Amino acid sequence: MTALAAAVRVPVATHRRNLAAVTFCVFGLLDIFLFGALAFVHSGDAAFTLSQGGSGVQIPTIRVPAAATCLALGLVSIGLGVLRASLDLSRLSRRLSIVAVLVCFALSLLCWADAGAIPLNVIIMAQGTLVFSIPLILGALGGCLCERSGVINIAIEGQLLFGAFTAAIVASAFGGLWAGLVAGSLAGGLIGVLLAVFAITFLMDQIVLGVVLNVLALGMTDYLYDRLMAQNPNYNTGNTFGNVKIPVLSEIPVIGPIFFDSTVFLYITFVAIVVIQVALFHSRWGLRVRAVGEHPTAADTVGISVLWTRYRNVVLGGLLAGVGGAFLTVGSVGGFQQNISSGFGYIALAALIFGRWTPLGSLAAALLFGFCLELALVLPTVNAVLPPPIMNMAPYVVTIVAVAGLVGKVRAPKADGQPYVKA
Amino acid sequence: MSDIPVAGPEPAPAAPGTPATPATEAGGPAETPGPATSRSRLTGAVLIQAITHGSSTVITILAIFLALVVGGVLIVFSDPVVTRAWSSFFANPGYALAQTWDAVSFAYSQMFEGAILNPATISAAAHGGSIAAIFYPLSSTCAQATPLILTGLSVAIAFRAGLFNIGAAGQWVGGAIVATWLGFGLSLPPVIHIIVCVLGAFVGGAVIGWFVGLLKAKTGAHEVIVTIMLNYVMYDLLQYLLSHQSMLQQPHQTNQVAPFIADNANLGHVGGPPPQAGVGFLIAVAAALGVAWLLSRTTTGFQFRTVGASPSAARTAGIKVERSWILVMLLAGGLAGLSAATVIQGTGTQLTFNSYGTYGPDGITVALLGRAKPLGVVLAGLLFGALHVGGTFVEAATLGQVPADIVQVLEGLIVLFVAAPALIRAVFRLRATAGTGMEAAAKGWNG
DSSP states (O other), X not given: OHHHHHHHHHHHHHHHHHHHHHHHHHHHHIIIIIIIHHHHHHTOEEEEEOSOSSSSOOOOOEEEEHHHHHHHHHHHHHHHHHHHHHSOOOHHHHHHHHHHHHHHHHHHHHHHHHTTSSOEEHHHHHHHHHHHHHHHHHHHHHHHHHHHTTOOOOTHHHHHHHHHHHHHHHHHHHOOHHHHHHHHHHHHHHHHHHHHIIIIISOOOHHHHHHHHHHHHHHHHHHHIIIIITTOGGGOOOOOOOOEEOTTGGGSTTHHHHHSEXXXXXXXXXXXXXXXXXXXXXXXXXXXXXXXXXXXXXHHHTTOOHHHHHHHHHXXXXXXXXXXXXXXXXXXXXXXXXXXXXXXXXHHHHHHHHTTTOHHHHHHHHHHHXXXXXXXXXXXXXXXXXOHHHXXXXXXXXXXXXXXXXXXXXXXXXXXTOOOOOO | OXXXXXXXXXXXXXXXXXXXXXXXXXXXXHHSHHHHHHSOOOHHHHHHHHHHHTOHHHHHHHHHHHHHHHHHHHHHHHOHHHHHHHHTTTTOHHHHHHHHHHHHHHHHHHHHHHHTOOHHHHHHHHTTOOSHHHHHHHHHHHHHHHHHHHHHHHHHHHHHTTOXXXXXXXXXXXXXXXXXXXXXXXXXXXXXXXHHHHHHHHHHHHHHHHHHHHHHHHHOOOHHHHHHHHHHHHHHHHHHHHTOTTTTSOTTOOSSBOOOOOGGGSOXXXXXXXXXXXXXXXXXXXXXXXXXXXXXXXXXXXXXXXXXXXXXXXXXXXXXXXXXXHHHHHHHHHHHHHHHHHHHTTSOOOOBTTTTTTHHHHHHHHHHHTTTOHHHHHHHHHHHHHHHHHHHHXXXXXXXXXXXXXXXXXXXXXXXXXXXXXXXHHHHTOOOOTTOSOOOXXXXXXX
């Protein structure tokens, strides 16, 4: 049996290994021959600023020869590709090598974009990346809680949108940003309750349900926006949370201003990532949740309440995604606009799948998406080499290449999407 | 309908009793066959059983009714006169109820008149008016339904093979780009130009769909991620093409619009000029018939359904699962491309950076409401088309008092209730029978 399994599995693993190695090399060649050559044409140094003007420890601007750096980064990628093909790497090093290749790609892209132009402020870019990533991370974590217990959550988009709307209107009407945050979270939780009731109690097809909840959230918020906010600006004042500096940590150069001088949402996100990763994979609670998501009958047999576990996780996930929704209004831009989530929930879903239904994987995927979105925003202002629409395409193209070439087939929790009816 | 204020709170008391329904559902089929088999099956008895036990048609009708009731609550909230009447409900309950009835019935009757039939046109026709005017609302409904039916078919056919196609929007854009480009770039004789453009749109969408299927088959990349990402890629590509005169942008324009396509490439009229139905509607119906034939009468369709039911079983049976994935996504993309053709060639509009509208997401709801079956998709598309027409009509008739957004809520509620037959049974106290639920369209991420 095991011999048979091994015989079946080996070709697949080899195929995957070769494909990944080829993809690494393709990224490396792009680093060298696309960005490197383009940077060579620009013939200049790339400069990166690592400190915000005025405050704190000042770090001198880093200048590197753009073309040479692209060449070096490309060679690193190709080297990793050769390693990937020739060695039987452990799972952790396989995943780290993926991250390394993508980072090399991003750096050489930055080198090319900045060649011979004004210095690029890395701190501001990192902060911008986090701003895009926070709703994606929170949405994906909410989805992770939900799907690990065996309920598919396509309604992340609706949870973000409804959370954003409720946070904005409560914060405006009652003048309390914290009230807005809590209300946004509860609104996400409300969608979670609907998801749970229909999926778990009424055994409804969960993909249909998720799509429908998104349609309903969009319709309701459009309608309420027309009825309430558009007619009365007092319901949409657009106040936002200020930054909270963490006393000592925010003084650390580079890391401080990026991670420890931000809105409360970033800190909630940190806590959520750590808590969920530890709880899911290193606690009895998490073991039970995963058991319910993988094999509910077995879990039920040993006395775990399948339905209660699912209800609890779906609602918890909704509450978390609702916080992400609140960030879209009271955490960043302030005012609500129709369809403000504009597909972020679907990108969060993609991050969840891309990250193989794990909190850390989702985090990495969400950061990748966030970075690409930030890049598309910043690059046209630095060096208008590519027209903005083509630049905007980059995150999505990179995702497709990464999913197809590096990640391949992912396996969802076994019972994900299947309602549980006690025999 | 006069019981709307009563029916509004009515579902609530039923809800606590509902968790028991899965149990009754399990027990239901055991007791029903007894009397049903012993009795001679008269048509009347079958009909009564269909109603009391809730056949899928009955469930659908009740679901639509329930959605309209909930929508009525929204209409009440949007009418200041009615909300004021309700605030003094205890002083004058009759007035509040009458106002509610007036507001709700006015909105829905306007919707009906705008989308289906306006009685005034019949009496006008009887007194020598135009007979065509009677069919004007229905014709606009068909026109609105046309692209929805086609994107709905695109999502539905992929569902049947177990794939979730969120990418109808991107495939729509692919079709639209090719149709527009062929439409203004070539000059061909009348009928030939139409055919070339429609085929081009099919190919344009099919290429995008094929790529998704290819990636899934060759690398295992999940179609949900790839289709979502391709949607954004296609939106950006469209924007890029429309901002360059050398590509798709209309000459002497700074806006992102494509030129009008040649007259020869425009689809003909069936009902009347553009707000009404054109040849596109016939294309949609023909496509639905084609998909129905493919799925139920051909080996390929059988393979699709087998792969959808269980890829591993299909593989064991010797079906090339990967080939089916590629082929079904190619067809799904092509259908979404056809949807673009009916809009670009059928409505006399130019392609702009947001022409894709909500055809893709609407296609998902249409496919789900139609239970991923071609006939169901056509009916669901017609219903949504009618709601769209009715929505704009009612917004105009109430001077914006009832916004057209309400239609989106109605659509969501209808699909929600249709897909949850257990809820409908609980609300209307129907007995349970097996097999009236929505068949699982997709079984989850693992296929």
